[in-house]
Amino acid sequence: LSNRLSRSKASRHFRDALLIFLLALAVLHIAYYFRVVLPRPSLRFLGGGDPYEYDGLARSLLAGKGFSDIMFGLRPPGFPLFIALVYVLAGVRPHIVVFYHLIFGALTVVVVYKLSLRLFRQRSVAILTALLMTFEVAHVDSIISMMSEPLHNLLLFIALYWLVVCLQSGRWRAALAAGVAMGMALLTRPISAYFALLLGLLALIYRPRLWKQVLAFIAICLVCWAAWSYRNLYYAGNFSLSTTGSYTMLFYKMVSAESHATGRPPEEVATDIALEVERRVGNYEITREEIAEYPVGRPENLHANDPERQAIFRQMVFEKVRAYPLWTAIMTAVSLVRQFEADEEFLLPVWLQLALTAIYLMLALIGYWRAWVRRETLFLLLSHASIVYYAGTTALVLAGLSHIRLRTPYMPFILMYGALGIVYLAGRRDHRVGRGASPASG
Known part of the structure; x- marks a missing residue:
């Protein structure tokens, strides 16, 4: 009977994940059609000047120049390698890269659903988180661009999922999978380099007895960091993941x-x-x-060292x-505030984008209180680390400039708080309705 119930639950979760993937893919495909297929925009429209650099690095790889291009000092290899692979499979057509991002975006929603399910073990919270993320403006906007966020965020949340599995079960395979995914994430966007160390520290505090698995996770991340830093030492004389030179942001x-x-x-x-x-x-x-x-x-x-x-x-x-x-x-x-502004070029009106974001944040405040009441320790650790690290890093470095896609590495945690808030409010409503019903009507 226990095995039958377990198989039934696994089948239900798989069905949920499949439906979430298809819904997210449909929403992203609609956005892709109106933002890319119809207007056929330039690369600059798909992310400013950065796509030109990524495109150039991918073409350099296809030309057999390896990682010798000077811009590889600023841009780690993950995203250029992906673009080069797309060019090999589909021809040198930059807009096709964005089409593949649709799959990354839908998969990220599924991974966030699985992560939420792992953290709360509550199907309603996990499904609501996935639904909120499916229609979240910053997520959709970041996918419809030739930038590194879609690949990075997918790898980041895969790493977080397997790290949670490791901390809950102690499985070595989960620790190794988390390390590989996190290492690939920091090789896609260097901003995650120190986040890997922060995760390792928090994991040691949360589960000291799993120190061997956590050290394995950290070691894999450090190997990825050191390998690319050595490349920068070889070509630019600077042992660093990203050789931005003297003039940083x-x-x-x-x-x-x-x-x-x-x-x-x-x-x-x-x-x-x-x-x-x-x-x-x-x-x-x-x-x-x-x-x-x-x-x-x-x-x-x-670039100078x-x-x-x-x-x-x-x-x-x-x-x-x-x-x-x-x-x-x-x-x-x-x-910091501008990470939650509206994108004037997005499909929805500015006022509606701002209204949706405001609703998400208000629900998240309720969910934040509920997370403390429920003592969701692991979730609180991960969410605080992600929000403070990614929001704080970009806010400290940028000079009043920002973009809504910069909130995508931590926004799923805010949406999880929002889902907790919705479940709590729905429960209170059902409780009031139940108390107001007469015995006869019951």
């Missing part, structure tokens, strides 16, 4: 803070900061006019933060 944050504080034009501030860097490293030959043309556009700024220049740049960052703490804090807050 913090440069733009400095420019934004000083520009708002002083009222000077950003272009003028950027030129002054870049010129000051050159003067501090002893370069008095370059003129202000040469720098003003494009302060950070020169290859020596983006110059420890002195990097040290001076970091020193200037701290100087600007101390000089303009209020505007630095404001720009950080703006970057």
Whole structure:
């Protein structure tokens, strides 16, 4: 009888997962049709300037140049390798890459459903999470782009799923699968490099007795990190997952803070900061006019491994933060808030996007309270780690700029909170209806 019930439950979960996949795929296909098939947009429309870089790296791989292209220092190999594979299978047609993203997007919803089921062991919460994610604006918007988020997010949530399985069961295969998926995720988007270490630390705190499995997970992630860092050491002289050079996104944050504080034009501030860097490293030959043309556009700024220049740049960052703490804090807050703004180019009206996001967040607040009441310890650990890490990292680095796709690595956890909120409200309603019914009507 027990085996029969187990098979029945597994069959039901498989049926749910299949229906969720088909629904998510249908929604994404509709968005793909109206955003890609009908207008046939340029690569820039499908993600700004980044798709051109990914496309160029994929073509470089197909040309037999390996990982020698200088832009591989900025872009890890995961997504360019996927694009190159698509080009081999379907021809060099960038828009087909987005078509394959539809499958990634639908699979991500299924994985999030499975993760929610694992965390709460409550079918209603898992299904509601999947439904909310299917229609979540940022998720759909990120899929209809030639960016690395769809592949990265799929790998990330596969890693999280198997890590949860490992922590709940102690299975070695789950730990190894989580490590491989997480390693592939950080080779797709370098922002996840430190998140892998954070997950390992939290896993050790949550299940100290599984320290061997957790260390295996961390070791696999470190191997992936070290392998690509060695590539960057070989080609760029910089043992780092992403060789952004001296001028990181913090440069733009400095420019934004000083520009708002002083009222000077950003272009003028950027030129002054870049010129000051050159003067501090002893370069008095370059003129202000040469720098003003494009302060950070020169290859020596983006790719150079110059420890002195990097040290001076970091020193200037701290100087600007101390000089303009209020505007630095404001720009950080703006970057965080803008992760929840609307996309004017999306299919839905701006007001409807904002309304849906507001509803999700209000439901999530109720669910957050319920998660503490229910003592969902593992879920609380993972959700706090994901939300604080991904939201905080992008907000701290960006200078008031942002995009809704930047919330996609942590938004599923907010949706899980939202699903908990819906289940709680529905339960309260049923309870009130039950209390209000007369004995005769019952």
